[in-house]
Amino acid sequence: MRILMCIMKPFLSAYPPVISFIQHHLSFPTELFTNNMTSEKYLYFAGPKGELYKTWVQNLSCQGNPTPGVEYLDGFGTLIDNNGQMNVVKYSMLPPSVSFNDFQAYNPRHPRNLALSAIKGFRNSIEFTAKRGIRIDSILKNMNSSMRFFDSSLISFYQDYVLWSYKLRLTRLLNNDFSLTVVSVGSTLGEKIKKKKNGKSYPSTQKTPSIIDANIHAIDPYHNEPTQLEWETLPDGGLSCSKLFTIQDLLYYTNTDDGEIHFSFSAIISRFFFSINSIIDVEEDDTEPKSSVHKILNGHKPRGADWEITGSVDCCCCDSGSPIPIYSVHLASFTKTSKAVNNLQEDISKMMESITCFEGFTDQMLRLAIEIAYEDKVSLPRKGTYVRHLYGRLREMFGDHFTSVVIPQWEIAICRVALDLNKHSPSSSMVELLHLINIIWECPCGSFPIAKNVAIGVLADMAHVNAKTSVQQWVQDEVIPHLKKSCIECEHIPSILAYFWKLMDSVEDVKKKGRTETNNNEEIPSSAVK
Structure with a gap:
């Protein structure tokens, strides 16, 4: 009888709880x-x-x-x-x-029967306009403190499931004057995201939008004409106003009704920036699985296979109670993509006659690990999977290869599936959409920045296109009943709905209209919106 060798190295230890994006x-x-x-x-x-x-x-x-x-x-x-x-x-x-x-109750202001990306006419540019305030009491209270930055709430530009946010910032200078800048925040609605290695909180494939033209005004609370502010573009995509404000200026512009200094900001941005295809490839993928991977996953032994692997039969996270199959694979494929396996290669080679058991691995984890090791197209986690546990095991096994290769694959797959759902029939699409959202929320915040806005954007479109009652009642009738069927982790429901409400309110809070700019000759790809 062959020996069952269990790998119980540190790289297979339990993964810590996923980082919550809630502030x-x-x-x-x-x-x-x-x-x-x-x-x-x-x-x-x-x-x-x-x-x-x-x-x-x-x-x-x-x-x-x-x-x-x-x-x-x-x-x-x-x-x-x-x-x-x-x-x-x-x-x-x-x-x-x-x-x-x-105090007024929140009620979505977006027109019913229209998707969030609806815009009058198709133009090659979009003009976004919003007003924001910065509280004067916060400034006065910190005049002698080390606090120098005073920000408005976010101004989120959204179209065709692509999001980019800005905020207005007053900065206290050494002489106690204040400068005004428009800060380019990124593809976020305000959640805290661990920055990537490039120092950015948005995907490297998504570039900062180029502002074709902009207008910034300080709004006079005494109903005089707003003061137009001159600006120049900053290297990070933000804007800097040349005018400096004294504390007396800020007090003059303060609205006594709400205690805020109000500014208006409008910007014209190319429609091309809001094409999902300009960020990731969401076109249908017809790539067939590699023949060797197909054979392995169907229980066959491919030519040259020299290693047999399985998972924990009695693992509490198993997909079912049945024993996990034994798969015949090529050790070289795993050592190429997994630093952890490569470090154990010498130990494994001494016991090639044994079956290697990956402690804590379910059958689905093993199947995904095989797809990753052979650098094949990696399937999305199945419904009902404890994705957080799966992410942790695969992340520690494959390291940077998992986050740099597999996670982008999953993001593309999530976007493709979400965009292909029937938005006019929530009852037939809701379970699948909630499953995709659960994958996003189960992984560390910032793993799927594009897919997050796509999936929640599709949910918001469903709410507006189909709701005959209030959006709140639609959530109660159409979303809540499907939570259990989608196997969504209950702990994520509050933050998912918070992001849902926030996205709808942010889109409604910014006016937009199509523009035709003669100096903008970019070819506009077809919209991903259906």
């Missing part, structure tokens, strides 16, 4: 208030720096047992009480001059 975790508020005039529910809770937030609550019942608490993303979040009741919330700073009854 803050707040304690659950103890008081819930009701506006007697509108019967809308509100709650107050303290923010991470002690600021007071006031929220409107939309009840959503949830299957499963999410962790009680509040998780939010720059203005939107999902609150879950101790009974598992889910509530979608929108919060804002509560200025002293705003009364309790002034």
Whole structure:
């Protein structure tokens, strides 16, 4: 009888919990208030720096047992009480001059029956316009502190599932004057993302948009003409205004109703930038699996195979209770792509007559590992898979090859599947879409920046194209019932819905219209939107 050799090296140790993209975790508020005039529910809770937030609550019942608490993303979040009741919330700073009854419930303003990327006419450029404010009390309070940067909320430009965000920033200089810049943030809605090796938080294939023209104005609170500001382009794609503001200037431009200094920002950007095909190839892939991989995965022994591998029969993460098959592979293929296996090559070679068991590997993990080792097209994780565990095992086995080769493959595959879903029939597409979203959320934040916006964008389009009631009710009727069928990890539901609300609100908050620019001769590829 042959010996079963188990590999239990450090590279197969349990993977730590995935990094959450949520900015803050707040304690659950103890008081819930009701506006007697509108019967809308509100709650107050303290923010991470002690600021007071006031929220409107939309009840959503949830299957499963999410962790009680509040998780939010720059203005939107999902609150879950101790009974598992889910509530979608929108919060804002509560200025002293705003009364309790002034707070309005969030309701999407985007026209119904239109996708988020809908725009009047097809033009080769798009003009985006938004207004933002920066709080004066934060500036005054920190005049003698080390704090120098004062930012507005994000301004997100979105079209055809491609996103790019900016923010306005007042910087306090050494002489206590202030400069205004438009900061190019990247493909994000505000979540914290671990920066990549190139120092950027967005994919290297997505370049910073080139601004064809822009207008920046300081809005006069006394209804005089807005002050137009001269600007120049910065190397990182942002803009810098030449005018410097004194503290007296900022006080003059402060709106006494909300305590903010308001600016307007408009920019014209080529439509080409918002083509998903200009970032990644989402065209249908007809590539057939390699014949050797096909044979191995079907239980056959290919010519020259010199190594037999299997997984843990009694692993708690196994896809089923049945024993995991034994696969005959070429050791050289694994040593080429896996530094971990290469380091163990000498030990493995001494026991080539044995079956090597990868401790903690399920059958699906082994099959994916074989596809990776042979540098074949790597399949997406199946529905019901504990993706976080799978990611950790494969990441530690294949190292940089996994993150630089496999993760981009998965991102392309997620985009292809999501864009191909029938947006007019949520009942037939929702389970598959939620499965894709679960893969995105189970992997470390920043792994799929493009696919994240595509998948949530498709979900938002479904909500707008199909909803005959409110979007909140559509989520309750169409999304919540499919959560269990999609095998989505319940802990991700609050942050997924927070990102969903945030994307819709960000798109609605920026006006856009088609433009024809004679100095822009780029060929515009066909849109990925269906």
